[in-house]
Amino acid sequence: MTGAVLCALLLLAMLLALAAGDQPVSPVDVLRALAGVEVSQVSETIVMTLRLPRVALAAAVGAALAVAGTATQAVLRNPLAEPGLLGINAGAALAAMIVIVEVASLPESLLPAVSFAGALITALAIQMFAWRAGTSSLRLILVGVGVGALAGAGASFIAAFGPAAEVQRAITWSAGSLQDARWVKLEWLVLWGLPGALALWLAARELDLIALGDRVAGGVGQRVQLVRGLVIVAVALLAGAAVAASGPIAFVGLAAPHVARALTGRNHARLIPVAAVCGAILLVVADLAARRLLAPVQVPVGLATALIGAPFFGYLLWSRRNEL
Amino acid sequence: MSFDPSEAQAGLVAEALTLGYGALPIVDSLSVTLPKGRFIAILGPNGCGKSTLLKALSRQLAPLQGQVLLDGRAIADLGSKQAARALGLLAQGAEPPEGLSVEALVRQGRYPHRGPFSPWQARDQRAVDRALHQTGLTELRDRPVEVLSGGQRQRAWIAMVLAQDAPVLLLDEPTTWLDLRHQLEVLGLMRRLVDEGGLTVIAVLHDLDQAARHADHVVMMKAGRIVAEGAVRVALTKDRLAEVFGVDVDVLEDPATGRPMCVPRSILPE
Numbered sequence: 124m125t126g127a128v129l130c131a132l133l134l135l136a137m138l139l140a141l142a143a144g145d146q147p148v149s150p151v152d153v154l155r156a157l158a159g160v161e162v163s164q165v166s167e168t169i170v171m172t173l174r175l176p177r178v179a180l181a182a183a184v185g186a187a188l189a190v191a192g193t194a195t196q197a198v199l200r201n202p203l204a205e206p207g208l209l210g211i212n213a214g215a216a217l218a219a220m221i222v223i224v225e226v227a228s229l230p231e232s233l234l235p236a237v238s239f240a241g242a243l244i245t246a247l248a249i250q251m252f253a254w255r256a257g258t259s260s261l262r263l264i265l266v267g268v269g270v271g272a273l274a275g276a277g278a279s280f281i282a283a284f285g286p287a288a289e290v291q292r293a294i295t296w297s298a299g300s301l302q303d304a305r306w307v308k309l310e311w312l313v314l315w316g317l318p319g320a321l322a323l324w325l326a327a328r329e330l331d332l333i334a335l336g337d338r339v340a341g342g343v344g345q346r347v348q349l350v351r352g353l354v355i356v357a358v359a360l361l362a363g364a365a366v367a368a369s370g371p372i373a374f375v376g377l378a379a380p381h382v383a384r385a386l387t388g389r390n391h392a393r394l395i396p397v398a399a400v401c402g403a404i405l406l407v408v409a410d411l412a413a414r415r416l417l418a419p420v421q422v423p424v425g426l427a428t429a430l431i432g433a434p435f436f437g438y439l440l441w442s443r444r445n446e447l
Numbered sequence: 448m449s450f451d452p453s454e455a456q457a458g459l460v461a462e463a464l465t466l467g468y469g470a471l472p473i474v475d476s477l478s479v480t481l482p483k484g485r486f487i488a489i490l491g492p493n494g495c496g497k498s499t500l501l502k503a504l505s506r507q508l509a510p511l512q513g514q515v516l517l518d519g520r521a522i523a524d525l526g527s528k529q530a531a532r533a534l535g536l537l538a539q540g541a542e543p544p545e546g547l548s549v550e551a552l553v554r555q556g557r558y559p560h561r562g563p564f565s566p567w568q569a570r571d572q573r574a575v576d577r578a579l580h581q582t583g584l585t586e587l588r589d590r591p592v593e594v595l596s597g598g599q600r601q602r603a604w605i606a607m608v609l610a611q612d613a614p615v616l617l618l619d620e621p622t623t624w625l626d627l628r629h630q631l632e633v634l635g636l637m638r639r640l641v642d643e644g645g646l647t648v649i650a651v652l653h654d655l656d657q658a659a660r661h662a663d664h665v666v667m668m669k670a671g672r673i674v675a676e677g678a679v680r681v682a683l684t685k686d687r688l689a690e691v692f693g694v695d696v697d698v699l700e701d702p703a704t705g706r707p708m709c710v711p712r713s714i715l716p717e
Binding site: 325336341343 | 530
């Protein structure tokens with residue numbers, strides 16, 4: 124039931140996002156263009172070539188971040204955790220900054236690969252530094268914050284001394300943007316992200332258990348270190364692929380799992396797909412807002428998610444103030 | 448001091464265990480035989496290594512030296528799920544995630560009996576129903592764990608361990624933080640599990656009277672060594688308690704049950 128309603132909401136949000144813009148297209152024409160039924164050339168180009176890749180990418184990035192966030196909150200046993208805590212955003216941003224500013228000769232098409240590698244390396248490094256006869260949730264968070272700050276400092280350093288034009292480009296990228304959405308980015312995200320998402324969904328039972336704590340999970344026979352390590356690798360794949368496609372986008376990975384838990388409870392086999400759809404809706408709507416709020420100026424979608432997400436999150440905390 | 452093997456079968460055997468978290472051992476070359484089908488209390492002052500011993504017995508801590516045998520097999524050689532089918536562990540002070548129902552928590556106890564993708568089966572549900580019944584939580588099965596009282600919450604964790612269906616239960620201070628009534632409830636349940644279910648219960652306890660009243664067998668530890676071990680009446684003596692706790696304790700007989708009762712009198716000089 125919840126699932127059907129959410130999917131309908133997602134389709135509605137995508138339809139709206141395809142229709143709205145500087146050149147509005149009527150929802151009927153959007154549907155006709157999508158179905159390949161006869162429609163004006165202009166409308167078809169706008170819907171199929173300009174808007175559809177962006178809306179589809181927004182949905183995919185939102186879903187990827189939401190699934191990654193759900194798994195992160197389970198293994199770190201912390202409701203405020205998100206993939207960014209594992210250094211994924213900071214590592215990706217640093218790698219992208221280095222490439223954009225320092226290696227200007229590198230073709231832009233390699234940027235996603237580079238930021239993906241940065242995300243993955245940082246996530247692995249954090250696990251390595253946090254390892255002391257196994258990792259613990261607290262140590263991972265502390266090391267993650269530290270490594271994230273270090274990578275952030277590195278990026279700031281490069282920004283301070285690099286040539287202004289390149290730095291500007293890098294800063295725009297690191298604000299998170301779907302402006303440059305192309306089908307190839309979506310393919311990339313699906314190729315790298317889907318295995319991670321599927322692995323996490325198949326491991327739903329392990330996530331249910333590890334959320335009870337290391338000692339309880341270990342007591343009933345879970346190989347806690349192995350599960351946590353593999354989950355973090357899957358999260359890094361998924362969130363790294365999302366960051367590579369759109370730059371770091373705040374808040375979806377944090378808020379979508381909370382919304383999904385409020386809707387469906389704590390069973391990860393249900394929670395993960397519900398969170399994915401919630402994340403997709405959240406980012407499609409946020410991107411629509413980013414395009415339309417200050418039109419014709421486009422706000423980076425990362426800013427829009429923060430602007431929409433922060434008050435929503437405040438409301439979430441406030442409405443449950445007696446429980447927390 | 449020694450345990451008469453003719454009296455009962457050996458369940459868990461620790462052989463020359465040296466335990467610790469770094470270079471410094473907390474428990475040094477400890478050997479003990481814990482009899483099957485008994486309620487065994489591990490006693491000792493803070494920092495004596497009793498919780499560390501329990502971790503090693505439950506396979507949560509790999510020994511620096513020595514080994515733990517369960518029915519003659521080294522537990523280190525068992526797979527983690529295989530070990531969990533044989534040994535249930537009630538960890539101390541675990542916090543369930545918000546919003547988790549009692550039954551959802553208890554179902555997690557079935558983890559070692561299920562393959563990675565095998566569906567929930569009738570026998571899993573039977574084990575969960577039985578565990579909820581044994582702990583008196585059948586009516587509360589749909590409640591979120593965090594709204595339960597302290598005693599009910601502890602019973603929910605115990606139910607999870609019972610659903611695990613292991614013949615040996617290891618409990619780390621199961622009565623700490625509970626009020627008197629809930630302490631008695633938990634210990635009474637342990638007693639019934641041993642008497643009626645034939646389980647072996649090994650519990651780290653803080654309260655001497657609880658051990659004297661409910662346990663069959665005690666293991667007393669001090670500074671990583673076993674000072675006394677055996678049936679309650681034999682091991683719990685004035686001299687041993689003075690040695691282990693540094694307290695002058697009168698051991699009296701409870702007129703109602705005939706079991707020993709410990710009345711602390713004064714702190715002995717170091």
